[in-house]
Amino acid sequence: MPIQWPVTSWLQSKLERPFPRLVAHFAATIFEGESAAQDVEFGMGGLLALLAVPGGFVSLLLFDKYSSLMLFLRHRPALNIYTESLPDKYFFIVFSMAITGVITVLKWDRILPGLRDYANLAPLPISARTIFSASLTAIFITASLFAADVNAASVVLFPMVVVANRGSVGELAAFAGVHALCVMLASAFSFLACFSLMSALMALLPHRAFRRISLYVRILLIVSMVAMLGTVFVVPQMVAVMPANGNSAVALLPPVWYLALYQSLQGHASPALARFRGTGLRALFAAFATALLFCALSYRLYFMRISESAGTPLFRRRAGWRLPGRWSLPWTNFQRACYTFGLTALFRSEKHCIFFGGFAGMALVAASETALTSFAERRPGVPDAGLLSISLIAAYFVILGLRFVLEMPVELEANWIYQVILDPSNNETAAVARKIMLTVLCAGVIAPTVVVSGFAWGWMTALLHAGFVLVLSILLIDTLLVGFRKIPFTCSFPPFRNNVVVLALLGVLGYFFFTGSGASVEHWMLLRPFRFLWLAPAAAVTWEVLRRIRNDIPPIDTCLIYREQTMAAVQPLNLSGN
Numbered sequence: 001m002p003i004q005w006p007v008t009s010w011l012q013s014k015l016e017r018p019f020p021r022l023v024a025h026f027a028a029t030i031f032e033g034e035s036a037a038q039d040v041e042f043g044m045g046g047l048l049a050l051l052a053v054p055g056g057f058v059s060l061l062l063f064d065k066y067s068s069l070m071l072f073l074r075h076r077p078a079l080n081i082y083t084e085s086l087p088d089k090y091f092f093i094v095f096s097m098a099i100t101g102v103i104t105v106l107k108w109d110r111i112l113p114g115l116r117d118y119a120n121l122a123p124l125p126i127s128a129r130t131i132f133s134a135s136l137t138a139i140f141i142t143a144s145l146f147a148a149d150v151n152a153a154s155v156v157l158f159p160m161v162v163v164a165n166r167g168s169v170g171e172l173a174a175f176a177g178v179h180a181l182c183v184m185l186a187s188a189f190s191f192l193a194c195f196s197l198m199s200a201l202m203a204l205l206p207h208r209a210f211r212r213i214s215l216y217v218r219i220l221l222i223v224s225m226v227a228m229l230g231t232v233f234v235v236p237q238m239v240a241v242m243p244a245n246g247n248s249a250v251a252l253l254p255p256v257w258y259l260a261l262y263q264s265l266q267g268h269a270s271p272a273l274a275r276f277r278g279t280g281l282r283a284l285f286a287a288f289a290t291a292l293l294f295c296a297l298s299y300r301l302y303f304m305r306i307s308e309s310a311g312t313p314l315f316r317r318r319a320g321w322r323l324p325g326r327w328s329l330p331w332t333n334f335q336r337a338c339y340t341f342g343l344t345a346l347f348r349s350e351k352h353c354i355f356f357g358g359f360a361g362m363a364l365v366a367a368s369e370t371a372l373t374s375f376a377e378r379r380p381g382v383p384d385a386g387l388l389s390i391s392l393i394a395a396y397f398v399i400l401g402l403r404f405v406l407e408m409p410v411e412l413e414a415n416w417i418y419q420v421i422l423d424p425s426n427n428e429t430a431a432v433a434r435k436i437m438l439t440v441l442c443a444g445v446i447a448p449t450v451v452v453s454g455f456a457w458g459w460m461t462a463l464l465h466a467g468f469v470l471v472l473s474i475l476l477i478d479t480l481l482v483g484f485r486k487i488p489f490t491c492s493f494p495p496f497r498n499n500v501v502v503l504a505l506l507g508v509l510g511y512f513f514f515t516g517s518g519a520s521v522e523h524w525m526l527l528r529p530f531r532f533l534w535l536a537p538a539a540a541v542t543w544e545v546l547r548r549i550r551n552d553i554p555p556i557d558t559c560l561i562y563r564e565q566t567m568a569a570v571q572p573l574n575l576s577g578n
Contacts, residue, residue: 022134056153082268087236097190098225147187182262192287203298219357226361242272338432345489359401389519415490424559
């Protein structure tokens with residue numbers, strides 16, 4: 001007989017009451033995926049575990065910076081830990097705000113009540129005020145849980161790394177307390193700012209306009225959050241030289257407000273930074289009041305219109321998405337149909353647009369950082385490797401983003417039609433995915449590269465540069481599509497296995513090889529344009545290697561698949577053949 005702990009019994013008794021049960025229901029809804037078979041999102045445990053890792057990992061990496069032993073071996077004087085740690089404090093504040101904001105945007109459709117909630121709750125003798133209060137309570141509880149989880153590891157490890165070798169237990173506890181307070185306040189502001197913005201749009205816009213505009217606003221918010229992560233390389237240096245009167249554009253950044261509070265509570269804020277120690281608290285209270293106001297104004301209107309708006313498409317059907325006739329493109333019927341469906345799904349699906357917007361944000365951050373450095377060191381003549389790498393950076397993240405979202409299903413249960421009419425051995429999915437990726441790449445990267453480079457460096461250099469980027473991009477696409485056997489946007493997402501860390505490392509190494517080495521080779525070629533003649537045989541050799549790798553794949557591993565199966569921990573030998 002299981003032991004009934006007093007806390008468990010008390011919690012169960014509370015959950016039997018209507019209001020706590022409603023709160024638990026809305027909280028569980030926020031964490032659950034769209035469907036059991038289509039769970040692209042993490043479950044609660046996996047998501048919380050994943051979010052807690054980066055803060056602890058970065059804290060451990062900082063041991064080399066603050067270790068007394070390492071400073072002694074390098075013959076460096078002791079650091080002033082409160083001023084030298086300012087860039088690291090800013091990083092943890094920005095990281096906390098960015099992750100909380102991204103989670104809020106991605107989970108927005110789970111925060112609001114849906115058709116199932118309306119069908120189950122509307123007929124019950126529960127007032128709309130009670131439903132609103134329960135939903136709002138669940139939102140704040142889950143937001144606090146996310147914020148605490150994101151910062152849990154850094155709250156413990158970062159103060160230990162910084163203070164452990166120099167201070168007392170009391171100083172360590174004070175440092176940890178200030179760190180926890182500031183990063184949690186920053187997370188709360190990020191959540192409330194995103195929440196109040198979406199609530200304001202819901203309250204002020206008609207339902208159909210809100211559904212369409214909110215998609216673009218969410219994509220913009222994700223791009224902004226990713227771009228904010230890129231400020232960790234620049235803003236701490238700008239804060240160090242901030243004028244005493246505080247008239248600096250960097251003071252408009254919300255992370256700077258909480259960095260000012262952080263340094264002020266520790267008594268090591270500069271006069272310019274100390275001017276903004278109360279700005280973060282005032283902004284937090286303003287965001288809280290705004291969120292409550294617009295949430296109350298919009299909730300009842302939205303809840304009562306659920307039954308009227310269910311099933312309405314986000315975008316009206318247009319006739320302009322059809323592919324030209326058979327005579328114009330020598331594609332098979334399979335490629336023509338899947339290509340049209342793929343582009344339509346990519347740009348009409350809210351989920352796919354948001355995830356692809358995240359990769360676009362990473363491209364914007366990386367390209368902007370490279371552009372700032374390269375333009376500052378720009379020399380006349382042939383463009384240097386830094387400037388040439390900007391287009392390669394954009395191409396790399398666009399290709400990786402598309403490769404990621406191609407695995408995400410639009411509606412998994414609808415792929416039965418493909419299973420009925422298609423021959424599994426007739427696999428043309430890699431050709432379809434290649435065409436979709438090249439279409440987006442040419443429109444979003446190659447064409448702008450030709451125009452901008454043409455005005456900046458001349459049209460001959462622009463054509464050579466765009467051609468080089470296109471060739472490398474095609475080789476990268478073919479590499480990523482080796483073994484690809486899914487119809488885009490129709491198959492289950494691969495389960496997250498133990499090789500996720502390896503894939504992430506390969507992605508980082510691929511980024512430096514594709515952008516850094518690729519730009520250096522192109523710069524060497526531009527010094528003597530006849531060297532571009534080497535590009536064709538080098539690309540042909542690489543393509544031949546990829547072709548042989550594809551041909552060596554067993555036929556059983558080239559058939560179409562529709563659901564990823566998780567491999568069992570123990571595989572039977574099946575010696576009987578049954």
